[in-house]
Structures are given as C-alpha cells and as structure tokens.
Amino acid sequence: MTMKHKELTLAAALAVALVATTVAVPGLVDARPAYAVPVHEGGEDASFASPGSEDWDAAPAATLHLASAESGLPNASSTSVEQVDLQAVTTDDRLYLKLSWADATRDTSTADVRQFADAVAVQFPVNESARPPIAMGGASNRVNVWFWRADGTDQELLAGGPGTTTPLDSTLGNASRYENGTWEVVLSRDRSAGGANRTEIPEAQDLDVAVAVWNGSNGERSGVKAASSWHYLALGGGPQGPPYELLLWAVAGAAIVVTTLVTVEGVRRTRGET
Amino acid sequence: MSSQSDGGGSDTPEDVDLAEGIDHQVAMVMDLNKCIGCQTCTIACKTNWTEGGGRDYMYWNNVETRPGSGYPKDWEEMGGGWTDDGSERQPGQLPDKEEYGRAWEFNHEEIFYEGSDEPLRPMDGAEWGPNWDEDQGAGEYPNSYYFYLPRICNHCTHPSCVEACPRSALYKREEDGIVLVDQDRCRGYRYCVEGCPYKKVYYNSVTKNSEKCIFCYPRIEGEGPEGEVRAPSCAEDCPPQLRLVGFLDDEDGPIYKLVKEHEVAVRLHPEYRTEPNVYYIPPFAPPQHSERGESLDSERIPRNYLEELFGPEVNEALNTIERERDKVERGEESEVMDLLTTENPAKQYRLEVFDEE
Ligand code: SF4
Ligand code: SF4
Numbered sequence: 001m002t003m004k005h006k007e008l009t010l011a012a013a014l015a016v017a018l019v020a021t022t023v024a025v026p027g028l029v030d031a032r033p034a035y036a037v038p039v040h041e042g043g044e045d046a047s048f049a050s051p052g053s054e055d056w057d058a059a060p061a062a063t064l065h066l067a068s069a070e071s072g073l074p075n076a077s078s079t080s081v082e083q084v085d086l087q088a089v090t091t092d093d094r095l096y097l098k099l100s101w102a103d104a105t106r107d108t109s110t111a112d113v114r115q116f117a118d119a120v121a122v123q124f125p126v127n128e129s130a131r132p133p134i135a136m137g138g139a140s141n142r143v144n145v146w147f148w149r150a151d152g153t154d155q156e157l158l159a160g161g162p163g164t165t166t167p168l169d170s171t172l173g174n175a176s177r178y179e180n181g182t183w184e185v186v187l188s189r190d191r192s193a194g195g196a197n198r199t200e201i202p203e204a205q206d207l208d209v210a211v212a213v214w215n216g217s218n219g220e221r222s223g224v225k226a227a228s229s230w231h232y233l234a235l236g237g238g239p240q241g242p243p244y245e246l247l248l249w250a251v252a253g254a255a256i257v258v259t260t261l262v263t264v265e266g267v268r269r270t271r272g273e274t
Numbered sequence: 275m276s277s278q279s280d281g282g283g284s285d286t287p288e289d290v291d292l293a294e295g296i297d298h299q300v301a302m303v304m305d306l307n308k309c310i311g312c313q314t315c316t317i318a319c320k321t322n323w324t325e326g327g328g329r330d331y332m333y334w335n336n337v338e339t340r341p342g343s344g345y346p347k348d349w350e351e352m353g354g355g356w357t358d359d360g361s362e363r364q365p366g367q368l369p370d371k372e373e374y375g376r377a378w379e380f381n382h383e384e385i386f387y388e389g390s391d392e393p394l395r396p397m398d399g400a401e402w403g404p405n406w407d408e409d410q411g412a413g414e415y416p417n418s419y420y421f422y423l424p425r426i427c428n429h430c431t432h433p434s435c436v437e438a439c440p441r442s443a444l445y446k447r448e449e450d451g452i453v454l455v456d457q458d459r460c461r462g463y464r465y466c467v468e469g470c471p472y473k474k475v476y477y478n479s480v481t482k483n484s485e486k487c488i489f490c491y492p493r494i495e496g497e498g499p500e501g502e503v504r505a506p507s508c509a510e511d512c513p514p515q516l517r518l519v520g521f522l523d524d525e526d527g528p529i530y531k532l533v534k535e536h537e538v539a540v541r542l543h544p545e546y547r548t549e550p551n552v553y554y555i556p557p558f559a560p561p562q563h564s565e566r567g568e569s570l571d572s573e574r575i576p577r578n579y580l581e582e583l584f585g586p587e588v589n590e591a592l593n594t595i596e597r598e599r600d601k602v603e604r605g606e607e608s609e610v611m612d613l614l615t616t617e618n619p620a621k622q623y624r625l626e627v628f629d630e631e
Contacts, residue, residue, distance in 0.1 A: 073440060073465065074365050111479045113467065114368045163441040165461070222440050222463040 036234045037062040037209060042089040048096040050175050051184035056098055059087040064211050064228040069135065071162065071223030079226040081213040084120070088233050095201045095233075096188040097122055097146075099211065106178045107216030108150040116216035118150040120185055121225075123210045124199040126158070131208050131230055135223075136162050144199040146187045148174050150216065154187065158197045162223055168197065206236040289534050290523045291549075292451070293431045298628050299451035300489055301522040301529045302509065303539045304424055305555040305614055308516035311408070311422040313337055315508035319426075322490070322507050328480025330377040334487040335508045336404050337424045341412040341579060344423075345404040346373040346473055355434050355471030355546030363434050366468035368477075375403030412579075416565065419574045421557040423583075424517075425542070426508060427474040427487035428550030429453050435486075438469025443484075450521070451551065452489045460484055471546040494625050505623040515617070520624035522551060527624040528613045529553070536610050537587070538594050544585040555595070555614065556580055556588050 040059035047053050064086055068079040084101040099120050107118045125132050126142045136159040137143035145157040145165060154174040157165040171194065176185040191201035201207065212227040214220040286292060292299050319335035338344040346352075346369040354366030378396035385394055411420025429446075433453050436444040443459035444466055446452070455466070455475070462482040466475040475486045490498070490506035498504035509517035520527035522534075532539040532553070539553035559574040580588045598610040616622060 071440065074468070110462065110482060112371050113374075113464065113477045113479075114370060115479075165441075222461070222465070 035229075035231045036206075037064075037086050037088055037231050039088045039090055039233050039235050042091045042096070044091075046089075048089050048091075048098075049173060049186060049188065051098055051100075051177050051186045056087060056089075059089050059098070061085040061087045061100070062231065064231060066211070066213060066226035066228050069212065069223055069225050069227040071135075073223050075219060076224050078218070079213075079220055079224065080215045080218045081226040084211050084213055084228070086209075086211060086231075090191070090201070090235070093191055094188050095191055096186060098184060098186050099213075100182055100184045101213055102182050103213075103215055104181050105215065105217040106150070106183075108152075110149075110151055110216075116214070116219060116221045118183060118216045119148060119214040119221075120183070121145050121147045121212045122187060123212070125208050126197055126199055128199075128202065128205065128207060133161070134210060134227070134230055136160070136164065142197070144168075144197070146172055146189065148172075148176070148185050148187055150176070150178075150183075152176075156189075156198070168195075202235055204236055206232040206234055208232050286523050287525050287530065287534065290530070291431060292523060293446055295448060296431075296446055296451045297449055297631070298524075299431065299522045299551055300429060300494070300625075301520065301533070301551040301553065302426070302506075303518040303529055303532050303553045303555065305516040305518075306421055306423065306557040307555060308514040309337065309422040309424060310514060311337055311339070311405075312513060313405075314511050314513055315424055316404075318507040318511035319487075323488070324485075328478040329476075329485065331371065331374045332476040332478075332485065333404055334474070334476070335424065335426045337422050338405050339408050339410060339420050340423045340583070341420065342405075342407040342410060345375070345425075346370075347375075347402055347406075348373070349473040350471075350543070352473060353471065354438075354469050354473075355543075355548055356432070358545070358547070360432065360547040363437055363469060364471075366438075366471065368464060368468055369473060372402055375406065376400075378403070413574070416567070417562045417574055419559055421559070421575070423542075423554075424508070425472065425474070426506075426552060427453060427470075427489075428472060428542070428548065428552045429487075429489055431549035431551060432547060433470075434546075434548050435466040435470040435475050438465040439463070440465060444475075447491075450489075450491075450494070452491055453486070454488060454491075455484050455486055457481070457483050457485075471543065471548065472550075503625050505625060509623070515622065518613070518622050521627065524624060524627050527627065528616075528621060529624075531609065532613055536594060536598075538591045538598075538610055540584045540587045540591050542583060544587070554584065556584055556591055558592070558595070 038060045042048055046055035048055055064084050066082055066084060068077045081101055081103060084099055087098040089096040103118060109115045110117050124144045126144055130141055132138055132141040132143050139160045142158060142160040145159055147155040147157055154170055154172045156168045156170045156172055158168055159165040171189055173188040193200040208230050209232060210228050210230050212225040214225050315335050316333055316337055324332045324334060336345045352367040352369060353364050355364050357364060378400050381392060381395060381397050384390035384392060409420055411418055413419045429452055441459050441461060443456045445454060447454060460483040464477050464484060466484050467477055475484050478485050493504040493506060496503045504510060505519040509519050518528040520529045522529050524530055539555055541550045541553060557575060562570045562572040562574050564570055598608040601608045602611045
C-alpha cells in the first residue's frame with residue numbers, strides 16, 4: 001500500500017508539472033497563432049471612437065503576426081513591422097477596430113517625392129460565403145479594405161486582386177495617436193453595408209479579417225507591406241480570445257495527464273503489483 | 275482608327291518596331307546643333323501644363339547644359355530602365371527634392387515696394403536648380419565646349435515606367451503610343467518615378483499622384499488654338515524651330531527618313547533599353563584650336579562623350595551628316611539637309627497622315 005501511494009503521488013506530481021509546462025509553453029514558443037479575434041460587446045455608455053478611451057481596456061486584444069507580403073515589387077521582403085494587436089468592439093449599429101503596433105518612426109507626410117506615410121489596412125470578404133485569396137481578394141471573390149494613412153486620411157476600397165483597389169465613398173470613422181513608439185488607430189463603420197460591394201457586419205456569424213501595416217520611412221507602400229494571414233472576428237459567439245488558446249493547451253495538458261496515469265498504471269500492472 | 279491591335283497596321287514599315295497593341299507611334303527629332311538654350315520650350319510647357327498645384331518643381335520639358343549634371347541632378351546615376359538584354363527592369367531611385375531644385379522665394383517685395391537697395395535674389399540659400407551648371411561645360415580654353423540638351427518624356431516603345439506600376443496606371447495609348455498616367459488609377463506609389471531612367475515622371479504632392487509629359491495630346495487631337503491640329507508647344511514655340519514631329523511609322527515623314535532611312539537621328543542612352551521615341555541630331559562643334567587660334571585636326575566635343583550619351587550609333591550618324599554637308603557645299607542635293615533646314619511647317623510637323631484610318 002505504501003508503495004502504491006508513493007507511485008500515485010509521483011504520478012500526480014508529474015502530471016501537475018506537465019500541465020504547468022503545457023500551459024506555459026505557448027507563451028514561450030508561441031507555437032500556434034489563434035485565428036480568432038475576440039469581439040467585445042460595447043455597453044451603451046462606453047465610447048470607442050478614440051484610441052485613448054479607457055473603455056478599450058475592457059476589450060481583449062489578439063496579436064496578429066505579420067510577414068512581408070508576396071509581390072514582385074523592389075524591396076518587397078524588407079518590411080519592418082512584425083505584429084499588430086487587434087481589438088474589436090461591436091455596438092448595436094457599429095463595428096470598432098483598434099489596431100496597435102510598434103513603429104519607431106512616425107511618418108505622417110507625403111509632401112516630398114521621397115516621403116511615404118505610415119498606414120494600416122483591414123481587409124474583409126465582401127461576401128462571407130467563401131474566403132477570398134489573401135492578397136487583395138480575387139476577381140470573383142472580392143474584398144473590402146478599410147485603409148488609414150498617417151496623414152489622417154481614410155479610404156474604403158474595393159479590390160479583386162493585387163493592383164485593383166478602387167475607392168468607394170468612405171463611410172469610415174478614424175482616430176489615431178502615436179505614443180512611445182506605438183501607433184494606435186481606431187477605424188469604425190456602420191454594421192449595415194448600406195450598398196453593394198460593402199461588407200455587412202453579421203450579427204451572429206464569424207467574419208474573416210486580415211491586416212496589413214506599412215512603415216513609410218522604410219519605403220513601404222502598395223504591395224510592399226507587412227501582412228497577416230486570414231483571421232476571423234469571433235462574432236458568432238465562439239471561444240473568446242486568449243482563453244481559446246489556453247483552453248486548447250489545457251485540454252492537451254489534461255490528455256497528457258491521463259496518458260501518464262494510464263501508462264503508470266500499465267507499468268505497475270505489468271510488474272504484477274496489483 | 276485601325277482595328278488591328280497586333281502592333282501597327284499592315285502598312286507599318288518593316289524596319290519599325292511598334293509596341294504591342296499600338297497602331298502608330300508619335301516621335302520627335304531634335305537637332306542639337308540649333309539649340310540656343312533659351313528655355314522658351316520649357317516655359318511654353320510650363321505655362322500649358324505645370325503651373326502651380328504641386329507642379330512648381332516639375333519641368334516636363336527641360337533643357338540642360340552638356341556636359342553637366344542635368345535635371346534632376348545626376349539623373350543618369352539613378353538607375354531604372356532595363357538590363358542589357360532588355361528582359362528585366364533595373365532598380366531605380368527616387369530623386370530628392372533638392373536634386374530637382376526648389377522653387378525659390380525672391381525678395382521682390384522688399385525691392386519693388388519697400389525701397390530696399392539689395393540686389394534681386396533668392397531669399398534662402400539657393401544651391402541647386404534646373405540647368406544650374408548652365409554653360410559650364412568642359413574642356414580648357416581655347417578648347418572648352420558645351421551644348422544644350424532639351425529633354426521631354428521619350429514616349430518609349432518599351433517603357434519601364436509602365437512596367438514598374440503595380441496598378442497599371444501608366445499605359446501607352448493605342449492610337450499613337452503616347453505614354454500617359456491614368457489619374458484615376460494612380461495611387462502615388464512612385465514606382466514609375468523610380469523606374470524611368472530619364473526621370474521624366476514626377477510626383478505631385480498635392481494631388482498625391484504621378485504626372486508626366488502628355489506630348490500635348492489635346493493639341494495633336496485638334497483641341498489646340500483655333501481648333502487646329504498643332505504640334506506640341508515645345509516644338510511650335512521653339513525660336514530656331516529645331517524639332518520635327520510626326521510618326522515613326524510614316525515612311526514619307528521626316529522622322530522615318532532621318533531615323534530609319536538616313537540613320538542620322540539617334541537615341542539618348544539607348545543602353546537603357548526603353549527604346550525612346552525622341553531622337554537627336556548629334557551636335558557638331560568647330561575643331562579644336564591651337565593657342566595661336568589655328569584650327570587643328572581634332573574634334574572639340576570628344577567622340578567618347580557623345581558615345582556615352584548616344585551610343586556607338588552616333589559615329590555613323592556624324593559621318594553621314596558630314597558627307598551630306600559636303601554635298602550641299604558642292605552644290606549637290608541632300609535630302610537630309612533639306613529636312614534639317616526646312617522652314618515649311620507642313621514638312622516639320624506631320625500629324626494628320628493617319629487620320630483617315
Ligand atoms: S521616358 Fe521615362 S516616363 Fe517617358 S515613356 Fe520612357 S520610361 Fe516612361
Ligand atoms: S525653345 Fe528651342 S532653342 Fe530654346 S531651349 Fe528649347 S529647344 Fe532649345
């Protein structure tokens with residue numbers, strides 16, 4: 001009996017250690033991005049139009065990893081921004097997105113031949129039934145782009161592949177601030193599409209989303225951009241944000257514990273200890 | 275217009291390569307021996323197309339002194355164009371605004387209205403501008419030399435500006451090969467500015483778009499003064515009338531004859547491989563002089579400098595022109611010299627030959 005007790009204690013300790021590592025591992029190696037971007041429901045009194053509003057603190061952020069987009073343009077692979085934090089808030093009639101990313105240079109001017117401004121863009125499928133090609137959509141599967149540039153302008157664009165963006169009349173709201181080497185940009189729009197070629201923000205269905213960032217002083221513009229892969233706004237009420245990632249690892253951890261216990265028990269039985 | 279889109283009509287001369295999908299190609303020949311550097315062409319262009327609205331620094335037509343740095347400064351060192359075999363684009367640079375030269379503020383106010391005794395001059399440090407090195411040239415007295423080089427967009431047959439644009443905002447017009455920037459498609463990315471080895475596309479920071487020479491297309495379409503078909507302003511306003519304008523594929527026109535038949539008009543920097551459609555009659559200069567003022571049997575403008583600018587073809591061109599000049603001196607007929615000295619506008623400007631198509 002003492003022997004068995006010892007073993008069980010050992011197994012339990014082992015299991016706890018395993019669970020602890022498995023839970024800690026994603027933080028250390030970030031093995032898998034979670035493609036879900038949690039959506040926070042904004043209360044009636046809350047305000048999200050400005051990136052500095054404290055109400056944003058209640059909205060969980062998803063970190064989107066960026067890589068140089070593929071394009072035949074000069075210096076296409078030398079983009080400088082590596083990640084962007086995306087927060088999403090819905091109210092009854094509006095979708096607010098807050099994008100935050102580190103950029104050591106604040107480039108707001110396009111007044112000289114050699115000056116390019118920092119910029120960010122969010123891309124949605126026009127029609128949510130199928131996921132468009134990541135590079136600006138495709139001819140039969142177009143995307144809507146919400147584009148903000150650091151000279152304070154915003155644009156709503158329609159695109160069906162690289163080099164095809166066409167401006168729509170912008171119905172966006174935008175606000176931004178730059179502090180401590182970080183851009184924070186809020187883009188918002190009515191949830192209802194209000195016309196053809198505009199993405200309707202659904203009530204209870206996930207919506208694909210991708211992000212791109214340009215660092216102006218690095219000569220980034222057009223297809224020379226740091227872009228994410230497709231993620232989705234978890235509007236469908238699925239698992240939310242970071243817990244989703246943790247949940248996966250916890251399940252994996254539990255599975256490992258069970259496997260360990262079963263193995264220990266198996267070994268014990270083989271030794272004929274029961 | 276012709277319905278063909280396979281590069282020229284069936285009557286395109288065999289030795290003329292038109293760009294794919296182009297019916298005809300406008301072209302210009304400039305005789306560098308006649309340019310007096312007066313900049314009338316520059317101002318004619320400016321008053322027509324580039325006054326204000328973010329265009330102050332732009333000279334779609336500029337005239338620079340050679341040898342010299344040109345406009346923008348040292349544009350020949352800024353890359354762009356194609357590799358030697360013409361298959362791949364070369365990376366290019368964006369000029370700095372100082373390399374174009376800023377629009378200076380002058381002390382007009384002080385001098386004209388406030389009684390200042392100061393000389394009229396730019397108020398802030400003017401250190402560079404278009405044709406800043408005017409008449410400097412090269413060589414030592416008594417054998418110094420220079421000439422003027424008027425430059426516009428070459429409306430190239432193989433334009434690297436068009437190829438550089440990720441949005442296909444630049445294009446060659448089907449009817450005459452004029453290269454234009456579609457202002458609705460342009461998003462100001464400036465890959466065309468980088469990509470043109472002649473630096474003949476300009477960024478407008480007010481409209482946030484790129485702009486360039488349009489070969490005065492409204493004039494050649496008959497939208498000019500008095501509703502007549504007119505050659506581009508830079509050509510018509512030139513006091514010594516050194517520009518001939520027409521179509522490269524018009525076998526009876528002056529361009530075809532000078533470029534293809536007699537091969538006396540050559541391209542600027544053919545090694546950029548954009549196949550320009552502006553051609554130059556290379557400059558002659560008096561021979562070198564001795565200290566005592568005697569003519570020597572030695573060329574004043576070094577041949578290798580002209581080869582640097584116009585490629586090896588310049589040698590044959592110069593030889594031919596010399597032969598033709600000698601013919602005229604002997605009282606013989608010379609079609610080349612007739613074409614280069616005509617004062618008949620109908621022979622200088624042939625722009626309506628394909629109108630019936
Ligand atoms: S000169 Fe430059 S801008 Fe003009 S067509 Fe050629 S490459 Fe394009
Ligand atoms: S107007 Fe004629 S002569 Fe005067 S600078 Fe221009 S090309 Fe030369």
